Amino acid sequence: MSTAVAGSGKPEPATAVGEGVDTSEAPSVFDRAHRLTTAGLLMLVTFVAFESMAVATAMPTAVAELDGLAWYAWPFSAYLVASVVGMVVGGDVGDRRGPRAALLGGVAIFATGLLAAGVAGSMAVLVAARAVQGIGGGIIAVSLYVVAGQAYEARLRPRLFGAISAAWVLPALIGPVVAGLLTTHLTWRLVFLGLLPLIALGLALVLPAVRGLAVPGPDAVAAPARRWWALLAGAGIVALQYAGQRLDLLAAGLAVAGLAALALGLRALLPAGTATARPGLPAVVGARGLLAGAFFGMDALLPLALTELHGYPAAAAGVPLTAGALGWATASQLQGRRPDWSRTVVLRAGFLLLAAGLAGTALITLPGIGGWPAYLTWAVAGLGMGLGMPSLGVLLLDQSPEHRRGADSAAFQIADVTGSALLVGVVGVLVAASVTGALPLSAAVLAGVAVLTLVAVGGAVVAPRAGARPALTGDPSVRAATLSAS
Incomplete structure (x- = not known):
């Protein structure tokens, strides 16, 4: 296996798993060859993470305004099921058309979901918008690893994944607070709409940097049937979560059905x-x-x-x-x-x-x-x-x-x-x-x-x-x- 080094087009042999890496004269994830890619990836991670952390704070107000309290759990469940499908779609597109196409599609779909949620006039539209966000978020999550595999040599990956992990911290600290202030003093819709220009900025940074990454060859995997297995697995996860909220005969039936659906879906994924x-x-x-x-x-x-x-x-x-x-x-x-x-x-x-x-x-x-x-x-x-x-x-x-x-x-x-x-x-x-x-x-x-x-x-x-x-x-x-x- 070889890894394409960003900016050089030359393959560098991947380091054997578990072995040490020579750190002498090691480049940085923020050097000239990588800085745009790194900045763009970290911005996308940060803003997707912010939305994930903030939405729970805004949701009670949103469902109350849309008269959808009985549907309260559905926006979360819709995102979860759709994100599993999005992960499979992102993997298939990344393998067949390359990380640039997958990343562009994922961000476009996620942004569409943000816009639809921000202007939703009914609970049904909000639930559908969250499903669209889930597909986009799943594609983005997978695309990050495809980009990392091609654009960063082995010695830089620990630092890159450390930065990606750290990019979740600021949203975890301020996401709920910012969402609460926006919801209380302005409108809950800004929790979704306010991210649109920031997501666009992250994409603008990362797309030029990944344009030169390799396009998959003839060995690329194409398995569209996996998307149906992903939908089945996601439905199993939701059924199990719902069953866990109640202790009755229905919960037992849901748990059995959820486990069966999850096992069948995961077997193929x-x-x-x-x-x-x-x-x-x-x-x-x-x-x-x-x-x-x-x-x-x-x-x-x-x-x-x-x-x-x-x-x-x-x-x-x-x-x-x-x-x-x-x-x-x-x-x-x-x-x-x-x-x-x-x-x-x-x-x-x-x-x-x-x-x-x-x-x-x-x-x-x-x-x-x-x-x-x-x-x-x-x-x-x-x-x-x-x-x-x-x-x-x-x-x-x-x-x-x-x-x-x-x-x-x-x-x-x-x-x-x-x-x-x-x-x-x-x-x-x-x-x-x-x-x-x-x-x-x-x-x-x-x-x-x-x-x-x-x-x-x-x-x-x-x-x-x-x-x-x-x-x-x-x-x-x-x-x-x-x-x-x-």
């Missing part, structure tokens, strides 16, 4: 062996699901636990999430400065730090201690994410051949969404059980912490497999065997 963490690409994809699921499962539970167990106001209950975001950004920058570190070692360290942060958060359930330990433990968990997420991005590009990079990046992102949704659903079932009186909330939180900690420990066990290269990966028949038929 993820590399064969992902569930068993087969060494190589399947382990990389599986580890992404474990890392995201363990973190975001607790990220969803923690504010509720602090509010209900200790009476914290909303602002104070959100502080640990900010601490986690800062820890994430700090560790992302640290690993980016050391591209010579073994990625599998860094990934395992990330999982172990996440497990330690999760286990320590159990202290908030003990009588008489209060919620203050979460301010520290969630920062530790954030450090783990800052080490783990960029390392997985590097490993993905090392494991994925160029002609499959779009499809493999889509599988990578789908594993993230699926892992997060499943474990947030587990947490939701535990919370619902506490609401019905089946167990105290403190016990539900403790059980959730235990499950998520075990997932993180499992990820630490899997981590070394993510750096292993299966034998004969260059053989097309072996490559084909590593992916389920679509």
Whole structure:
């Protein structure tokens, strides 16, 4: 596998997975050859992240104005299902027509969704607009990895993925606040419309820089049927999330149907062996699901636990999430400065730090201690994410051949969404059980912490497999065997 270096057109052999990288005279992601690409990518990530963080703040006002309270969950569900489809579309377009076409299409679709949401006169239009945004957002997420694989040599990828991770921090800190001010003092519509010129600016920066990237050759993968499997998987995720919000006979039926739909969809979308963490690409994809699921499962539970167990106001209950975001950004920058570190070692360290942060958060359930330990433990968990997420991005590009990079990046992102949704659903079932009186909330939180900690420990066990290269990966028949038929 070779990687095209931006600005040179010459291939540079990719560094073997898990090996050190010579950092002597290493270029920068902001040098002349890369600065426009980097700035454009980071702007796109920042603004997509801002919309993701801000929309939850604006949504209550939006649904009230549109007289759609009964549809409150639909804008979120529509985005989620559509984003899974968008990831597959982005992977297919990137593999067949190149990253420039995928990125241009993704941003155009996302911007169309923003415009439609901003002018929506009914709840049905808002839900449809969120679905359009989801398709665009999914395409953009996958395109980032395709661009990174072609435009940045191996030694720069740790720093690039560290910067991309850090680009989520500012939206996490100010997104809800800005959205609240716009919604309260002006209009919720600006949460969507206000991003349009900024998205256009990011695209204007990145498009000229990626114009010269390679167009796929005859080995490019084209699998339009994957989009239907993606829709099925997305519907399964939504069914599981909805089932997790209720404890009745309908919930049991929804859970069974959701699991069946998800299993069928993922079988066609993820590399064969992902569930068993087969060494190589399947382990990389599986580890992404474990890392995201363990973190975001607790990220969803923690504010509720602090509010209900200790009476914290909303602002104070959100502080640990900010601490986690800062820890994430700090560790992302640290690993980016050391591209010579073994990625599998860094990934395992990330999982172990996440497990330690999760286990320590159990202290908030003990009588008489209060919620203050979460301010520290969630920062530790954030450090783990800052080490783990960029390392997985590097490993993905090392494991994925160029002609499959779009499809493999889509599988990578789908594993993230699926892992997060499943474990947030587990947490939701535990919370619902506490609401019905089946167990105290403190016990539900403790059980959730235990499950998520075990997932993180499992990820630490899997981590070394993510750096292993299966034998004969260059053989097309072996490559084909590593992916389920679509």
